[in-house]
Amino acid sequence: MMLERVREVLDGREAVARSWKEQGKKVVGWICPYVPEELIHAAGMLPFRVMGAPVTIVKGDAYLYPNICTFNRVVLELALGGRYDFLDGIVTANVCDHIRRLYDAWHFFVETPFKLILSLPHKVSENAVAFFRDELSRLKSDLEKLAGVEISDAALKNSIRTYNRARELLRRIYGLRREEEAPISGAEALEVVKAGMFLPKEEYVALLEEIFESLKRRDERYEGSARVMIAGSDLDDPGFVKLIEDSGGLVVADDLCTGSRYFWEDVDVSGDPLEALARRYLSPVLCARMHPYEAHIEHLIKMAEDFNVDGIIFEALKFCDIYGGEYPLLREWLKEKGLDIPVLMLDREYVLSGVEQLKTRIQAFIESLS
Amino acid sequence: MIVAGVDIGSLTVKAVILRDNEVVATSTLITGDDAATAAKTAINEALKSLAERGMSVTLDSLDHIVATGVGRKEVTFAHEEKTDVRCDAVGARHIFPSVRTVVDIGAESCKVIRLSKKGRVEDFTANDKCASGTGMFLDVLAKVIGVGVEKLGELSLKAKKPAKISSMCTVFAESEVISYIHRKVPIENIIAGVHESIANRIFGMMNRVGVEKDIALVGGVARNVGVVKALEAKVGESILVPEGPQLIGALGAALIAAEACGTA
Numbered sequence: 001m002m003l004e005r006v007r008e009v010l011d012g013r014e015a016v017a018r019s020w021k022e023q024g025k026k027v028v029g030w031i032c033p034y035v036p037e038e039l040i041h042a043a044g045m046l047p048f049r050v051m052g053a054p055v056t057i058v059k060g061d062a063y064l065y066p067n068i069c070t071f072n073r074v075v076l077e078l079a080l081g082g083r084y085d086f087l088d089g090i091v092t093a094n095v096c097d098h099i100r101r102l103y104d105a106w107h108f109f110v111e112t113p114f115k116l117i118l119s120l121p122h123k124v125s126e127n128a129v130a131f132f133r134d135e136l137s138r139l140k141s142d143l144e145k146l147a148g149v150e151i152s153d154a155a156l157k158n159s160i161r162t163y164n165r166a167r168e169l170l171r172r173i174y175g176l177r178r179e180e181e182a183p184i185s186g187a188e189a190l191e192v193v194k195a196g197m198f199l200p201k202e203e204y205v206a207l208l209e210e211i212f213e214s215l216k217r218r219d220e221r222y223e224g225s226a227r228v229m230i231a232g233s234d235l236d237d238p239g240f241v242k243l244i245e246d247s248g249g250l251v252v253a254d255d256l257c258t259g260s261r262y263f264w265e266d267v268d269v270s271g272d273p274l275e276a277l278a279r280r281y282l283s284p285v286l287c288a289r290m291h292p293y294e295a296h297i298e299h300l301i302k303m304a305e306d307f308n309v310d311g312i313i314f315e316a317l318k319f320c321d322i323y324g325g326e327y328p329l330l331r332e333w334l335k336e337k338g339l340d341i342p343v344l345m346l347d348r349e350y351v352l353s354g355v356e357q358l359k360t361r362i363q364a365f366i367e368s369l370s
Numbered sequence: 371m372i373v374a375g376v377d378i379g380s381l382t383v384k385a386v387i388l389r390d391n392e393v394v395a396t397s398t399l400i401t402g403d404d405a406a407t408a409a410k411t412a413i414n415e416a417l418k419s420l421a422e423r424g425m426s427v428t429l430d431s432l433d434h435i436v437a438t439g440v441g442r443k444e445v446t447f448a449h450e451e452k453t454d455v456r457c458d459a460v461g462a463r464h465i466f467p468s469v470r471t472v473v474d475i476g477a478e479s480c481k482v483i484r485l486s487k488k489g490r491v492e493d494f495t496a497n498d499k500c501a502s503g504t505g506m507f508l509d510v511l512a513k514v515i516g517v518g519v520e521k522l523g524e525l526s527l528k529a530k531k532p533a534k535i536s537s538m539c540t541v542f543a544e545s546e547v548i549s550y551i552h553r554k555v556p557i558e559n560i561i562a563g564v565h566e567s568i569a570n571r572i573f574g575m576m577n578r579v580g581v582e583k584d585i586a587l588v589g590g591v592a593r594n595v596g597v598v599k600a601l602e603a604k605v606g607e608s609i610l611v612p613e614g615p616q617l618i619g620a621l622g623a624a625l626i627a628a629e630a631c632g633t634a
Contacts, residue, residue, distance in 0.1 A: 342492075342493075347498060354498055354499055356440060357479075357496065357497075357498050357499070360440070360453050360454065360455070360496070361455075361494075361496055363453045364453035364454075364455035364456060364491065364494060367452065367453060367455070367456050367491070368455075368456075368490065368491040368492075
């Protein structure tokens with residue numbers, strides 16, 4: 001089956017990193033998609049997205065406040081438990097207060113050789129682009145030192161092309177979900193996107209080409225009593241999507257940083273590559289944290305309309321300032337524009353819990369759509 | 371045409387039997403640890419009362435069965451399962467056609483459902499991970515106060531000055547209640563305070579969803595007149611309470627079953 005390799009990667013993502021390291025090469029972890037992976041790739045290292053796992057939080061609670069979202073507490077739990085010891089570096093950005101606190105704790109208590117937090121402006125302006133370009137140039141020279149190589153503009157552009165190719169393929173795969181009966185379920189789509197955050201990009205591009213071709217020919221089709229879009233906080237659990245699809249909905253689109261937001265926009269390959277990266281990554285599409293906030297909501301609604309969705313399931317991790325805050329703005333926006341797209345708000349913990357209550361709410365929402 | 375609706379709650383299971391859209395029998399039992407068995411027993415119990423009136427119907431000969439409630443997926447012999455949100459809406463509208471907001475307070479759940487003029491579910495909210503504002507909250511506190519849960523309503527009406535319960539958490543509220551008992555605060559005041567705290571919690575949920583008149587309160591806790599009064603005082607509107615409010619979910623399920631057979 002075409003998703004075999006994807007599942008293999010997801011079941012043992014550390015194994016991917018370890019086999020990379022056996023070739024004498026380095027792995028750099030990234031938290032949050034504001035970190036330009038192209039720079040890590042151009043230095044000949046493997047970018048590896050730091051995610052959580054279903055564990056009980058013990059140590060994470062000792063170092064972080066209980067009102068830090070469970071994504072960050074779970075990640076710290078794993079890091080303190082040695083799960084990320086294979087990383088040669090860790091890079092993140094000050095996207096939200098919760099990630100900053102995770103970085104603080106990681107900085108002081110986890111012995112990763114290289115650690116950096118990028119300073120990320122909140123506004124998209126020419127000054128902000130210039131500032132963020134400086135930040136990226138600092139990251140570039142740090143990565144050069146770590147890898148012991150120099151990143152030439154040509155190498156960086158080459159990495160950007162590889163990444164753009166993966167993005168294009170993912171957008172094409174998403175395009176198939178516009179059809180009435182999609183050849184790929186929402187849970188499967190999330191798996192496909194997620195695998196790309198761990199695999200070496202060249203291998204991933206080849207895999208995506210294969211997946212895209214076999215999806216076009218796939219006999220198995222998915223349909224649901226309602227077309228649903230998921231939006232909100234960091235959601236990397238295909239099991240959550242499956243919960244929606246088992247309740248009769250078909251997830252056909254998303255506005256997630258583990259989904260469409262991760263690949264929706266390309267990086268320009270003409271001109272100065274660092275500036276191009278700064279422009280692409282200072283994007284309101286990547287996260288609702290950017291200002292003015294309307295840009296992200298507009299993107300979200302365009303996505304919903306593009307994929308002809310019947311309703312939106314908006315999930316926010318408990319205590320998530322950004323998405324807890326975006327929800328009422330979204331409701332207000334829909335009301336003002338007179339758009340009749342029903343939205344269900346769900347409070348979530350990073351590790352799937354309270355499944356029965358969730359099921360009832362999701363099923364009731366889908367019943368009301370169909 | 372005989373159909374059944376069965377509502378498997380966390381504490382009790384309710385069954386309603388309809389014949390040609392008329393309620394002919396109902397039953398309420400403790401759920402126990404096996405939802406499917408409980409559902410079967412509840413329906414059989416209701417059918418037994420029919421047999422006593424000379425109508426002999428067996429479970430297998432029912433034309434359609436719809437299951438709802440938290441245990442709905444366990445009822446494998448049902449023809450369909452529907453969420454309690456939908457069933458509450460259908461059941462409440464059947465009794466009060468003008469209803470736009472349905473509040474359901476059960477043993478472990480509380481929810482608020484807003485309906486369109488035509489009765490379509492427009493929005494709803496439910497408690498997730500917390501028992502405050504539910505029947506279980508009342509149950510725990512009734513035990514501490516030392517009165518039967520069924521007496522709470524009447525007693526609370528005698529309260530002169532409700533004691534303030536500020537904790538949302540059932541466990542912390544319990545310790546607040548204990549401290550009032552130690553301070554010799556009259557129990558009716560404490561009970562009224564408990565009801566107010568439920569009303570506050572529910573009113574918050576109602577505001578989240580948006581309140582449209584008329585308002586109905588269903589679920590077992592609606593039998594507590596103290597909660598009804600406290601909620602009416604909060605909302606500033608009168609609240610409709612059907613007879614047998616705990617049966618509304620099962621009634622809704624039965625009506626959906628009848629519709630599936632084309633008799634509604």
